Amino acid sequence: MTDRPPLPEALDPIIHVAARLRIVAALAVLPEGDEIAFPKLQKLLEVTSGNxxxxxxxxxxxxxxxxTKTIQGRTPVTWIRLTDEGRTAFRGYKRALRALLEPSLPSE
Amino acid sequence: MSDGTPLDPAARLREIDDLQHEVQRRAAPRSEFLFVTWGLAWIVGCLAIYLGFAPESRPTFPLPTALIVAGLALVAAMAASGLHAARSAAGTRGPSQRVGAIVGFLYPTSFLTVGFLGARLQAAGASTAALVSYGLTATCLVVGMLSAASALVFNELTNVLLGGVLLLAGLVSTLLPAPLNLFAGVGAGLGMLALAIAQRRLAFAQLIPRNDD
Structure with missing residues (x-):
């Protein structure tokens, strides 16, 4: 049994998981509205497709x-993009981390 | 980014930053590659044309040879940067690519006008030296303005610096007599090489910093 330290309340538990944080951080690099194909994202993050x-x-x-799933020629392609909610959550997560470093600052 | 260990906010912020830099480096066109490619093309092209004029008594190259060398440098840079941009864009799609395509379309359109105006000036009796001066300054102006404009669209600091370097080179070129003014073009090329070196520090630098990141 592992005793995990409690998660500070301001940290979004969905993004806090390392693998998902890496996905969201990578998607946040793309300009707003841009999408990335599944294989390219997999290659960038160096993870298995199942994971x-x-x-x-x-x-x-x-x-x-x-x-979004599309067909290009005869090949199915899966496109992924960060939504506005995702981008906001990612920014909020980073702000929360900064607030933990400087507790006197408001964490929103 | 590990689970189950006490949270170190500073380490996690650093990990996010490192990952985003890595993704940016691997998924977006590498500005340093483009700066080096075009910097070398400007230096080779302008030096070649200069040597087609100097020394005045007996130029190092015949001018047509110098123009062919400059043309080849231009075509090589266009091919290298076009291939690089296409490879980087593979596997992504969206509004930024459409904006990029529009900006990319503006270059040939602008240079078509520059070329036609050059032909008109030649027909009106402009000397070869005058045409070289015109070509150099017009190129600095077009590329400088388009770089600055794309910097505004994509909120990038390096492109506005590139635009500044080129507009400054264009201004300097008007103050020097031909063929010495070609050294303004060489200076622009050196400026691009300097930007390639500075790019490591400036990667991710926004023209207008967003407070919400």
């Missing part, structure tokens, strides 16, 4: 990302 798909589903359920 990536699992965490994407969690993020999609939280409405932090939007997943």
């Amino acid at each position: 990536l798909a699992t965490h994407l589903r969690k993020l999609e359920d939280a409405a932090y990302i939007r997943v």
